[in-house]
Amino acid sequence: MLDESMYREQIIDLYQNPLNYGHLEDADWTYEEDNPLCGDVIEVDVKLDENGRVADIAWSGDGCAISQASASLLTDAVKGLTLEEVRNFSKEELLEMIGVPLSMARVKCALLSLKVLKAGAYGMPDPKSLHQHIDDEA
């Protein structure tokens, strides 16, 4: 008996045709991290607009259907959010978007992209000092 509930159409679709896949030329930040379970790596590139909101986002990397579908859904969902909102994006929210039952090990796969995104976001100076920083460099 094969229980395919984890592999609903949407997941397979997103796995085979990912959203926001690729790299950004002019990213404000880029961060990558691996899933220690399997060695899979996900990289997320983010570009903020002048109000400190996510203007563009792209992700790349290799991984299982869950981690890849999750990255597609997440990157779509955070477009337009502020740095603060990205930092506060909750695990529960992402898991709900994925919407399939996951075992503990696979939860790690599902949350990898969020971990990468948030680690990058926390590494960023807050918006004001960010612009100061950019101004300083200019």
Next chain:
Amino acid sequence: MLDESMYREQIIDLYQNPLNYGHLEDADWTYEEDNPLCGDVIEVDVKLDENGRVADIAWSGDGCAISQASASLLTDAVKGLTLEEVRNFSKEELLEMIGVPLSMARVKCALLSLKVLKAGAYGMPDPKSLHQHIDDEA
């Protein structure tokens, strides 16, 4: 039910009134070692005669009835033996002299004095060179 077979009269006698207990002033060799089971130490002093036979022997140290009785019996038994015979004195011979049933752990106690005696005997140069050595010093 108390099975006292290990603690026959002879063992208790020897424990309470040991033979050859003490030190030799003019020992040809002295050796001591401990029983790692309990930290008990036995020292054996040996004096050889001009033919390389055990002329006198004494032992000292603290220990259980088995190790103490064994040291008494052993030191009595090796009087008059050559260095070679001391080196070849077998465990079985000593255990037979003790003559009570011993568990594995207590066999170590029973053989401690023999171990000390033989370690000392092996540390000795063989009789000829021993006498040479003594001659050299004289």
Next chain:
Amino acid sequence: MLNVPQIRSDFPILATEVYPGVPLIYLDSAASSQKPVQVIEAMDDYYRHTNANVHRGIHRLSEEATNAYEAARAKIARFINAPDPAEVIYVSNTTEGINLVAYSWGRANIQAGDEILLTEMEHHANLVPWQVLAEEKGAVIKYVPFLADGTLDLTAVPALLTERTKIFAFTAVSNVFGTVNPVKQLVKLAHDAGAIALVDAAQAAPRMPLDVQDWDCDFMAFSAHKMCGPTGIGILYGKRALLEAMPPFQAGGDMIRRVTLEGSTWNELPWKFEAGTPAIAEGIGFGAAVDYLNGLGMENVHAHEQFITNYALEALSEVGGLRVIGPPASQRGGVTAFTLEGIHPHDIAELLDKDGIAIRAGHHCAMPLHHKLGINSTARASFYVHTTTEEIDKLVASLHRAKKVFRL
């Protein structure tokens, strides 16, 4: 108080006969405790139904094994009131826990001329690793002396803690005297002097409530096998900041994050310190032991030990020539070491064994303590949750018989 008859029925080994018609009286729990059926069955059940390697597996068994193994860690963390299970590192025993600190923290933090403070009543496990470290680094070891009653000379501690002291490592309960040391006070003295504090809880964990936050100790180690759990496992507790800053101890699978031919990066806590396939069944058994003790209540366990120890000290005082070492019952855990004039401890143990009574004889891995007392060995009876006053009475009767054999 404990319901001792019911507890006894939990320990299958207590129903065995050492010799035909001679039931076991197990007074050697301080060396290694017996195991209740709840613990034995937890491991048996694991091997029959859940066994699989942990952490990297996606299949059902591996998931279940991982969950059970990590749930046990969380239970142990709660048992010692650790703020976070990630601060609880599985090791093979107390000894490995202390070696881990001596190797990893010690090699990184101890330099020539630094001082390490121990006590004269330490078990070799909390002595030799520091001697090896000190010799390697040119550090100096100092010892807090004990007094005639087997308690630490607390007045000596402040002067022994100098500005060069980097760590004060001491036992919470002596495995020979039974002395319960004032851990919280000693930790505070260490901290006031700028040193960190390691607590050897091998004898404390089985017998009394532990609280690493109240004690504020930096490290603490203990073994499962002395507290109703299996052999082959123990834990090292460490404060997160210290553990984070330390290099790994052993290297291999599970403790790494990424490995290339050029080098590696480490996994997060606690796994940074756990190399290779862990003692999975043992971890689960350890969790079951903690459940068992929690079920009894550590306050009750402690109270029972005090009660039995009190009874035993009184009963033993009636045996002529017998000298108990260590403090009165109110200051000790259920460990009672003694000498009997005219009979060597080995012979006592051997004669008692014939009556089915299991005690230890020897230096109990505390040679310096015995050396200071001027003796090589003692006989040690230790009590636990299943010990009854009838067993103590039989101990005393058997000691009288031993004296008869030795015509005393």
Next chain:
Amino acid sequence: MLNVPQIRSDFPILATEVYPGVPLIYLDSAASSQKPVQVIEAMDDYYRHTNANVHRGIHRLSEEATNAYEAARAKIARFINAPDPAEVIYVSNTTEGINLVAYSWGRANIQAGDEILLTEMEHHANLVPWQVLAEEKGAVIKYVPFLADGTLDLTAVPALLTERTKIFAFTAVSNVFGTVNPVKQLVKLAHDAGAIALVDAAQAAPRMPLDVQDWDCDFMAFSAHKMCGPTGIGILYGKRALLEAMPPFQAGGDMIRRVTLEGSTWNELPWKFEAGTPAIAEGIGFGAAVDYLNGLGMENVHAHEQFITNYALEALSEVGGLRVIGPPASQRGGVTAFTLEGIHPHDIAELLDKDGIAIRAGHHCAMPLHHKLGINSTARASFYVHTTTEEIDKLVASLHRAKKVFRL
């Protein structure tokens, strides 16, 4: 050949259902093997009837526990044809065995500029300890490359063994490719170059006869849990002269001879390397596992693995898009790692699990191997004494179903 139906009845876990109506097909023995009832009961029995601390006890239980624990060591020594049980050191697992050598032998013998030779197919356990050592000492690590078929490039070995090479450490059987390496030949090459040789036998010990005298290796390590035995124990074999010359690794009780406040002297082999209360029940379980495997006959175990692997490689070759990595069945143990185009190994493992089939997915603690292949992970099915051709057929059927889910 093996009587597989009878063997299956020895493994209680094989009767369990992973999901209602879905029996377990355990193809993850290379991660950790299942345990026959003979092993489970040996430990259960120990805890119910014999449990006590070993080595220093005089009472009956302690004597019996010591005898059983040391008898197990002697069995393991015979299993690998070690000349002397004193050369068999109990450790927690393969990883600790290798760390022991890296710490004790390595710290004493490796200097700046010295070379350590490994292979590109090593498990992290035989990689990271050497990286840590090399970094500490300023030594250089070199790697024997593997070829496209997953076998070592033997022609490269002589040039990689230079006069600076102090140790050649390699696995006897790859845990990813399954490759059986020519151990005897590699040891000889090492010796000819003046280096010593360490064999990682974690995957070899469960699957084929071992003979340290024939191989002439200097060290060898393996874990009980991969060969029908319990978690928490393994052994390190070492030649006596090497072990005698090495300083202790961990320090504490049992490994010492005499301790004073000023310093300590060490116990004799093997105890010099065994600090603290050992994994007693686990040692006894390990002995029972060796008895069990001896009962089957290691030649038969090996033949069965070859038979099943051969069958599996043929069956898998019919799955479109599936690529097995590693050599043909004649050169491998029962370990088969593969990729399936369009499905990530995690997803394969997850989908197979729903059919009750347990396989591993990931890097199998061999990241550098996968890195060289340009992949992050593989799916790995591993076979053991209880694996049947019907189970392989079900594996193949389940792979076909996984492909359907992924519309392939």
